[in-house]
Amino acid sequence: MAAISAEIAAAIDAATFGSGQWDSVPAALSSAFPGSWGCLYNMNFPESRLNFLSIQNMDPAFVKSFVDHFAYVNPWAAYWASLKSTTIAASEEVYPARRIAKSEFYNDWLLPQNQAVAAAGMKLVGERDEAVHVLLHFPLSKSGVYDRAGLEILRRIRGSLERSVNLARLLRADTEASVAEAALVERSRCAAFVVAGDRLLREANPMAEQLFSSGRGVAVRNSRCHLMDKDADARFGAALEKLSTGTPTLASRIAFRTATGAWQMSVAAIPLPRPSPASIMSLLPPRQMVLVLVVDLGLQRADADNLASLSTLYGLTPSEIVFCKRLMLGESVTDAANQLAITEGTARTRLKAILQKTGTSRQGQLMLLLSRAR
Numbered sequence: 001m002a003a004i005s006a007e008i009a010a011a012i013d014a015a016t017f018g019s020g021q022w023d024s025v026p027a028a029l030s031s032a033f034p035g036s037w038g039c040l041y042n043m044n045f046p047e048s049r050l051n052f053l054s055i056q057n058m059d060p061a062f063v064k065s066f067v068d069h070f071a072y073v074n075p076w077a078a079y080w081a082s083l084k085s086t087t088i089a090a091s092e093e094v095y096p097a098r099r100i101a102k103s104e105f106y107n108d109w110l111l112p113q114n115q116a117v118a119a120a121g122m123k124l125v126g127e128r129d130e131a132v133h134v135l136l137h138f139p140l141s142k143s144g145v146y147d148r149a150g151l152e153i154l155r156r157i158r159g160s161l162e163r164s165v166n167l168a169r170l171l172r173a174d175t176e177a178s179v180a181e182a183a184l185v186e187r188s189r190c191a192a193f194v195v196a197g198d199r200l201l202r203e204a205n206p207m208a209e210q211l212f213s214s215g216r217g218v219a220v221r222n223s224r225c226h227l228m229d230k231d232a233d234a235r236f237g238a239a240l241e242k243l244s245t246g247t248p249t250l251a252s253r254i255a256f257r258t259a260t261g262a263w264q265m266s267v268a269a270i271p272l273p274r275p276s277p278a279s280i281m282s283l284l285p286p287r288q289m290v291l292v293l294v295v296d297l298g299l300q301r302a303d304a305d306n307l308a309s310l311s312t313l314y315g316l317t318p319s320e321i322v323f324c325k326r327l328m329l330g331e332s333v334t335d336a337a338n339q340l341a342i343t344e345g346t347a348r349t350r351l352k353a354i355l356q357k358t359g360t361s362r363q364g365q366l367m368l369l370l371s372r373a374r
Contacts, residue, residue, distance in 0.1 A: 005156035027056040036138040085125035120150030168284040197244020199224035232256035
Protein backbone atom coordinates (compact mmCIF):
# COMPACT_ATOMS: atom_id res chain seq x y z
CA MET A 1 0.00 0.00 0.00
CA ALA A 2 2.91 2.32 0.71
CA ALA A 3 4.29 1.76 -2.80
CA ILE A 4 0.92 2.48 -4.43
CA SER A 5 0.47 5.64 -2.36
CA ALA A 6 3.99 6.80 -3.23
CA GLU A 7 3.31 6.25 -6.96
CA ILE A 8 0.10 8.30 -6.84
CA ALA A 9 1.71 11.05 -4.74
CA ALA A 10 4.56 11.23 -7.26
CA ALA A 11 2.01 11.57 -10.09
CA ILE A 12 0.35 14.43 -8.20
CA ASP A 13 3.67 16.23 -7.73
CA ALA A 14 4.64 15.72 -11.38
CA ALA A 15 1.32 17.16 -12.59
CA THR A 16 1.61 20.05 -10.15
CA PHE A 17 5.02 21.14 -11.40
CA GLY A 18 4.47 20.50 -15.10
CA SER A 19 6.48 17.32 -15.62
CA GLY A 20 3.44 15.04 -15.79
CA GLN A 21 -0.25 14.85 -16.67
CA TRP A 22 -3.21 14.95 -14.30
CA ASP A 23 -4.52 11.85 -16.10
CA SER A 24 -1.72 9.91 -14.39
CA VAL A 25 -3.31 10.39 -10.97
CA PRO A 26 -6.63 8.53 -11.50
CA ALA A 27 -4.80 6.11 -13.82
CA ALA A 28 -2.39 5.10 -11.05
CA LEU A 29 -5.28 4.80 -8.60
CA SER A 30 -7.45 2.58 -10.81
CA SER A 31 -4.53 0.37 -11.93
CA ALA A 32 -3.98 -0.64 -8.30
CA PHE A 33 -7.56 -1.92 -8.03
CA PRO A 34 -8.51 -4.38 -10.84
CA GLY A 35 -12.04 -3.86 -12.13
CA SER A 36 -12.23 -0.25 -10.94
CA TRP A 37 -12.13 3.18 -12.57
CA GLY A 38 -10.54 6.31 -11.15
CA CYS A 39 -11.68 9.90 -11.39
CA LEU A 40 -10.27 13.33 -10.57
CA TYR A 41 -12.63 16.23 -11.14
CA ASN A 42 -13.48 19.78 -10.10
CA MET A 43 -17.20 20.48 -9.82
CA ASN A 44 -19.30 23.42 -8.69
CA PHE A 45 -22.59 21.69 -7.89
CA PRO A 46 -24.69 24.79 -7.00
CA GLU A 47 -23.77 26.37 -10.35
CA SER A 48 -23.88 23.03 -12.25
CA ARG A 49 -20.44 23.69 -13.68
CA LEU A 50 -17.84 21.02 -14.40
CA ASN A 51 -14.46 22.77 -14.32
CA PHE A 52 -12.07 19.85 -14.77
CA LEU A 53 -12.39 16.12 -15.42
CA SER A 54 -10.04 13.17 -15.80
CA ILE A 55 -11.55 9.66 -15.75
CA GLN A 56 -9.37 6.64 -16.43
CA ASN A 57 -10.21 3.01 -17.23
CA MET A 58 -13.67 3.94 -18.55
CA ASP A 59 -15.31 3.60 -21.96
CA PRO A 60 -15.11 7.02 -23.71
CA ALA A 61 -18.86 6.90 -24.37
CA PHE A 62 -19.53 6.86 -20.62
CA VAL A 63 -17.05 9.69 -20.08
CA LYS A 64 -18.92 11.76 -22.66
CA SER A 65 -22.32 11.01 -21.11
CA PHE A 66 -20.93 12.06 -17.72
CA VAL A 67 -19.77 15.39 -19.14
CA ASP A 68 -23.00 15.95 -21.04
CA HIS A 69 -25.50 14.88 -18.40
CA PHE A 70 -24.73 12.55 -15.52
CA ALA A 71 -22.31 14.88 -13.71
CA TYR A 72 -25.31 17.12 -13.04
CA VAL A 73 -27.74 14.46 -11.75
CA ASN A 74 -25.41 12.66 -9.34
CA PRO A 75 -27.52 11.78 -6.24
CA TRP A 76 -24.37 11.67 -4.11
CA ALA A 77 -23.73 15.37 -4.79
CA ALA A 78 -25.83 16.60 -1.86
CA TYR A 79 -23.93 14.36 0.53
CA TRP A 80 -20.52 15.52 -0.68
CA ALA A 81 -21.61 19.17 -0.60
CA SER A 82 -22.36 18.86 3.12
CA LEU A 83 -18.85 17.66 4.00
CA LYS A 84 -15.87 19.76 4.99
CA SER A 85 -12.66 19.87 2.98
CA THR A 86 -10.23 16.90 3.21
CA THR A 87 -13.05 14.47 4.11
CA ILE A 88 -12.47 10.87 3.01
CA ALA A 89 -15.35 8.40 2.87
CA ALA A 90 -16.50 5.04 1.51
CA SER A 91 -19.98 4.98 0.01
CA GLU A 92 -21.05 1.71 1.64
CA GLU A 93 -20.17 3.08 5.08
CA VAL A 94 -21.84 6.50 4.83
CA TYR A 95 -24.27 6.54 1.87
CA PRO A 96 -24.77 3.01 0.47
CA ALA A 97 -25.44 2.54 -3.22
CA ARG A 98 -28.79 0.89 -2.44
CA ARG A 99 -30.09 4.34 -1.40
CA ILE A 100 -29.72 5.58 -4.97
CA ALA A 101 -30.76 2.32 -6.67
CA LYS A 102 -33.85 3.90 -8.25
CA SER A 103 -31.98 6.84 -9.74
CA GLU A 104 -31.15 7.43 -13.39
CA PHE A 105 -27.52 7.92 -12.40
CA TYR A 106 -27.36 4.43 -10.85
CA ASN A 107 -29.28 2.45 -13.47
CA ASP A 108 -28.19 4.15 -16.69
CA TRP A 109 -24.62 5.09 -15.84
CA LEU A 110 -23.12 3.16 -12.90
CA LEU A 111 -24.58 -0.32 -13.39
CA PRO A 112 -23.58 -0.69 -17.07
CA GLN A 113 -19.94 -0.09 -16.10
CA ASN A 114 -19.08 -3.48 -14.65
CA GLN A 115 -21.60 -2.76 -11.87
CA ALA A 116 -19.07 -0.35 -10.31
CA VAL A 117 -21.63 1.13 -7.91
CA ALA A 118 -19.49 1.28 -4.75
CA ALA A 119 -16.89 3.99 -4.22
CA ALA A 120 -14.26 5.56 -2.00
CA GLY A 121 -13.54 9.23 -2.36
CA MET A 122 -11.99 12.43 -1.04
CA LYS A 123 -13.14 16.04 -1.21
CA LEU A 124 -10.93 19.13 -1.22
CA VAL A 125 -12.51 22.58 -1.38
CA GLY A 126 -11.16 24.78 -4.13
CA GLU A 127 -13.06 27.97 -3.31
CA ARG A 128 -16.60 28.78 -2.19
CA ASP A 129 -18.89 26.15 -3.81
CA GLU A 130 -16.14 24.58 -5.90
CA ALA A 131 -14.70 21.21 -4.87
CA VAL A 132 -12.02 18.87 -6.18
CA HIS A 133 -12.87 15.17 -5.81
CA VAL A 134 -10.78 12.02 -6.14
CA LEU A 135 -12.96 8.94 -6.61
CA LEU A 136 -12.38 5.21 -6.96
CA HIS A 137 -15.41 3.22 -8.20
CA PHE A 138 -15.60 -0.58 -8.08
CA PRO A 139 -18.14 -3.45 -8.02
CA LEU A 140 -20.10 -3.92 -4.82
CA SER A 141 -18.71 -7.45 -4.55
CA LYS A 142 -15.23 -6.01 -3.96
CA SER A 143 -16.33 -3.45 -1.39
CA GLY A 144 -15.16 -5.46 1.62
CA VAL A 145 -11.53 -5.32 0.45
CA TYR A 146 -11.42 -2.19 -1.68
CA ASP A 147 -13.12 0.09 0.87
CA ARG A 148 -10.41 -0.35 3.47
CA ALA A 149 -7.49 -0.23 1.04
CA GLY A 150 -8.93 2.70 -0.93
CA LEU A 151 -9.52 4.79 2.18
CA GLU A 152 -5.98 4.15 3.41
CA ILE A 153 -4.42 5.19 0.11
CA LEU A 154 -6.55 8.35 -0.02
CA ARG A 155 -5.40 9.22 3.52
CA ARG A 156 -1.78 8.83 2.48
CA ILE A 157 -2.06 11.04 -0.62
CA ARG A 158 -4.31 13.64 0.99
CA GLY A 159 -1.45 15.96 1.97
CA SER A 160 0.07 15.92 -1.53
CA LEU A 161 -3.19 16.75 -3.27
CA GLU A 162 -4.14 19.38 -0.70
CA ARG A 163 -0.83 21.20 -1.29
CA SER A 164 -1.44 21.11 -5.04
CA VAL A 165 -4.97 22.49 -4.70
CA ASN A 166 -3.72 25.29 -2.43
CA LEU A 167 -0.99 26.22 -4.93
CA ALA A 168 -3.48 26.14 -7.81
CA ARG A 169 -5.77 28.44 -5.83
CA LEU A 170 -2.98 30.98 -5.31
CA LEU A 171 -1.95 30.91 -8.97
CA ARG A 172 -5.54 31.35 -10.07
CA ALA A 173 -6.05 34.30 -7.73
CA ASP A 174 -2.96 36.01 -9.19
CA THR A 175 -4.11 35.34 -12.76
CA GLU A 176 -7.63 36.63 -12.14
CA ALA A 177 -6.30 39.76 -10.44
CA SER A 178 -4.01 40.49 -13.40
CA VAL A 179 -6.83 39.96 -15.90
CA ALA A 180 -9.17 42.26 -13.95
CA GLU A 181 -6.56 45.01 -13.67
CA ALA A 182 -5.70 44.78 -17.38
CA ALA A 183 -9.37 45.09 -18.33
CA LEU A 184 -9.51 48.55 -16.69
CA VAL A 185 -6.30 49.98 -18.17
CA GLU A 186 -8.01 51.97 -20.96
CA ARG A 187 -11.17 52.73 -18.98
CA SER A 188 -10.61 56.17 -17.51
CA ARG A 189 -13.55 58.17 -18.88
CA CYS A 190 -16.44 56.36 -17.22
CA ALA A 191 -17.16 54.14 -14.23
CA ALA A 192 -15.69 50.73 -15.01
CA PHE A 193 -15.46 47.66 -12.82
CA VAL A 194 -15.01 43.90 -13.00
CA VAL A 195 -17.32 41.37 -11.38
CA ALA A 196 -17.66 37.61 -11.20
CA GLY A 197 -20.82 35.82 -12.28
CA ASP A 198 -22.19 36.01 -8.73
CA ARG A 199 -21.84 39.85 -8.75
CA LEU A 200 -18.73 39.74 -6.55
CA LEU A 201 -16.70 42.91 -7.15
CA ARG A 202 -13.16 42.08 -8.27
CA GLU A 203 -11.71 45.44 -9.38
CA ALA A 204 -12.91 49.00 -9.97
CA ASN A 205 -11.49 52.23 -11.39
CA PRO A 206 -11.66 55.50 -9.40
CA MET A 207 -14.83 56.68 -11.16
CA ALA A 208 -16.59 53.44 -10.26
CA GLU A 209 -15.51 53.76 -6.63
CA GLN A 210 -16.94 57.30 -6.60
CA LEU A 211 -20.18 56.00 -8.11
CA PHE A 212 -20.46 53.29 -5.45
CA SER A 213 -19.89 55.74 -2.60
CA SER A 214 -22.37 58.26 -4.02
CA GLY A 215 -25.30 55.86 -3.82
CA ARG A 216 -26.32 56.81 -7.37
CA GLY A 217 -26.96 54.21 -10.06
CA VAL A 218 -24.96 51.29 -8.64
CA ALA A 219 -24.56 50.09 -5.06
CA VAL A 220 -22.20 47.56 -3.49
CA ARG A 221 -23.64 45.42 -0.70
CA ASN A 222 -21.64 42.60 0.91
CA SER A 223 -19.00 43.07 -1.82
CA ARG A 224 -21.60 42.44 -4.55
CA CYS A 225 -22.83 44.96 -7.13
CA HIS A 226 -26.49 45.86 -7.60
CA LEU A 227 -28.27 48.38 -9.82
CA MET A 228 -30.52 50.88 -8.09
CA ASP A 229 -33.47 49.95 -10.32
CA LYS A 230 -35.18 46.61 -9.56
CA ASP A 231 -36.01 45.60 -13.14
CA ALA A 232 -32.61 46.65 -14.47
CA ASP A 233 -30.90 44.80 -11.62
CA ALA A 234 -32.74 41.59 -12.54
CA ARG A 235 -31.57 41.93 -16.15
CA PHE A 236 -28.05 42.66 -14.92
CA GLY A 237 -28.02 39.47 -12.83
CA ALA A 238 -29.34 37.39 -15.73
CA ALA A 239 -26.71 38.80 -18.09
CA LEU A 240 -23.91 38.04 -15.60
CA GLU A 241 -25.15 34.49 -15.15
CA LYS A 242 -25.08 33.88 -18.90
CA LEU A 243 -21.73 35.55 -19.53
CA SER A 244 -20.08 33.71 -16.64
CA THR A 245 -21.03 30.37 -18.21
CA GLY A 246 -19.97 31.35 -21.73
CA THR A 247 -23.53 31.81 -22.99
CA PRO A 248 -24.15 34.78 -25.33
CA THR A 249 -26.66 37.34 -24.08
CA LEU A 250 -28.80 39.89 -25.88
CA ALA A 251 -28.81 42.09 -22.77
CA SER A 252 -25.26 43.42 -23.15
CA ARG A 253 -26.56 47.00 -22.74
CA ILE A 254 -28.97 48.02 -20.01
CA ALA A 255 -30.46 51.52 -19.76
CA PHE A 256 -32.30 52.54 -16.60
CA ARG A 257 -33.44 55.52 -14.58
CA THR A 258 -33.25 56.30 -10.89
CA ALA A 259 -34.34 59.26 -8.82
CA THR A 260 -30.88 60.75 -9.38
CA GLY A 261 -30.54 60.37 -13.14
CA ALA A 262 -30.38 58.16 -16.22
CA TRP A 263 -27.72 55.52 -16.80
CA GLN A 264 -26.48 53.11 -19.42
CA MET A 265 -24.58 49.97 -18.49
CA SER A 266 -22.58 47.73 -20.82
CA VAL A 267 -21.39 44.24 -19.89
CA ALA A 268 -18.90 42.00 -21.69
CA ALA A 269 -17.09 38.77 -20.85
CA ILE A 270 -13.34 39.27 -20.38
CA PRO A 271 -11.12 36.92 -22.43
CA LEU A 272 -9.24 34.54 -20.15
CA PRO A 273 -5.95 32.69 -20.65
CA ARG A 274 -6.52 29.01 -21.39
CA PRO A 275 -4.36 26.82 -19.15
CA SER A 276 -2.60 23.87 -20.74
CA PRO A 277 -4.16 20.49 -19.85
CA ALA A 278 -0.79 19.60 -18.34
CA SER A 279 -0.57 22.66 -16.08
CA ILE A 280 -1.59 22.93 -12.45
CA MET A 281 -4.05 25.69 -13.34
CA SER A 282 -6.14 23.27 -15.39
CA LEU A 283 -7.24 21.77 -12.07
CA LEU A 284 -8.60 25.14 -10.88
CA PRO A 285 -8.94 27.19 -14.09
CA PRO A 286 -9.51 30.98 -13.98
CA ARG A 287 -13.18 31.81 -13.56
CA GLN A 288 -15.02 33.93 -16.07
CA MET A 289 -15.19 37.62 -15.15
CA VAL A 290 -17.29 40.39 -16.65
CA LEU A 291 -16.32 43.97 -17.48
CA VAL A 292 -19.03 46.50 -16.62
CA LEU A 293 -19.09 50.09 -17.93
CA VAL A 294 -21.55 52.63 -16.52
CA VAL A 295 -22.22 55.93 -18.28
CA ASP A 296 -24.16 58.83 -16.77
CA LEU A 297 -26.42 59.74 -19.70
CA GLY A 298 -26.90 63.27 -18.39
CA LEU A 299 -23.16 63.95 -18.55
CA GLN A 300 -22.95 62.20 -21.92
CA ARG A 301 -25.38 64.64 -23.52
CA ALA A 302 -23.58 67.63 -22.03
CA ASP A 303 -20.22 66.39 -23.27
CA ALA A 304 -21.55 65.68 -26.77
CA ASP A 305 -22.93 69.19 -27.10
CA ASN A 306 -19.62 70.75 -26.11
CA LEU A 307 -17.33 69.15 -28.70
CA ALA A 308 -18.52 71.16 -31.71
CA SER A 309 -15.61 73.58 -31.22
CA LEU A 310 -13.14 70.87 -32.25
CA SER A 311 -13.97 71.54 -35.89
CA THR A 312 -12.97 75.21 -35.61
CA LEU A 313 -10.03 74.73 -33.25
CA TYR A 314 -8.35 71.72 -34.84
CA GLY A 315 -10.08 71.11 -38.17
CA LEU A 316 -11.58 67.79 -37.12
CA THR A 317 -14.11 66.29 -39.50
CA PRO A 318 -17.63 65.35 -38.31
CA SER A 319 -16.66 61.65 -38.27
CA GLU A 320 -13.56 62.43 -36.19
CA ILE A 321 -15.64 64.44 -33.71
CA VAL A 322 -18.08 61.53 -33.38
CA PHE A 323 -15.10 59.25 -32.73
CA CYS A 324 -13.88 61.61 -29.99
CA LYS A 325 -17.33 61.46 -28.39
CA ARG A 326 -17.11 57.66 -28.21
CA LEU A 327 -13.72 57.91 -26.51
CA MET A 328 -15.14 60.37 -23.99
CA LEU A 329 -17.81 57.83 -23.07
CA GLY A 330 -15.05 55.60 -21.78
CA GLU A 331 -14.94 53.29 -24.77
CA SER A 332 -11.71 51.74 -26.01
CA VAL A 333 -10.69 52.06 -29.65
CA THR A 334 -12.10 48.58 -30.27
CA ASP A 335 -15.41 49.45 -28.59
CA ALA A 336 -15.68 52.70 -30.55
CA ALA A 337 -15.08 50.82 -33.79
CA ASN A 338 -17.87 48.38 -32.96
CA GLN A 339 -20.29 51.18 -32.06
CA LEU A 340 -19.52 53.13 -35.24
CA ALA A 341 -19.62 50.02 -37.45
CA ILE A 342 -16.06 50.50 -38.73
CA THR A 343 -13.08 48.18 -38.64
CA GLU A 344 -10.56 48.43 -35.82
CA GLY A 345 -7.92 49.33 -38.40
CA THR A 346 -10.03 52.25 -39.63
CA ALA A 347 -10.59 53.34 -36.03
CA ARG A 348 -6.86 53.37 -35.29
CA THR A 349 -6.18 55.30 -38.49
CA ARG A 350 -8.83 57.82 -37.44
CA LEU A 351 -7.27 58.11 -33.98
CA LYS A 352 -3.84 58.71 -35.53
CA ALA A 353 -5.28 61.52 -37.69
CA ILE A 354 -6.93 63.11 -34.64
CA LEU A 355 -3.67 62.96 -32.68
CA GLN A 356 -1.83 64.68 -35.53
CA LYS A 357 -4.43 67.43 -35.92
CA THR A 358 -4.60 68.15 -32.19
CA GLY A 359 -0.84 68.01 -31.65
CA THR A 360 -1.07 65.22 -29.09
CA SER A 361 1.16 62.17 -29.10
CA ARG A 362 -0.91 59.60 -27.24
CA GLN A 363 -4.50 58.87 -26.27
CA GLY A 364 -4.13 60.03 -22.68
CA GLN A 365 -3.05 63.52 -23.82
CA LEU A 366 -5.96 63.61 -26.27
CA MET A 367 -8.46 62.79 -23.51
CA LEU A 368 -7.09 65.63 -21.40
CA LEU A 369 -7.44 68.02 -24.33
CA LEU A 370 -11.01 66.87 -25.01
CA SER A 371 -12.00 67.35 -21.38
CA ARG A 372 -10.79 70.95 -21.59
CA ALA A 373 -12.64 71.53 -24.87
CA ARG A 374 -16.04 70.68 -23.40
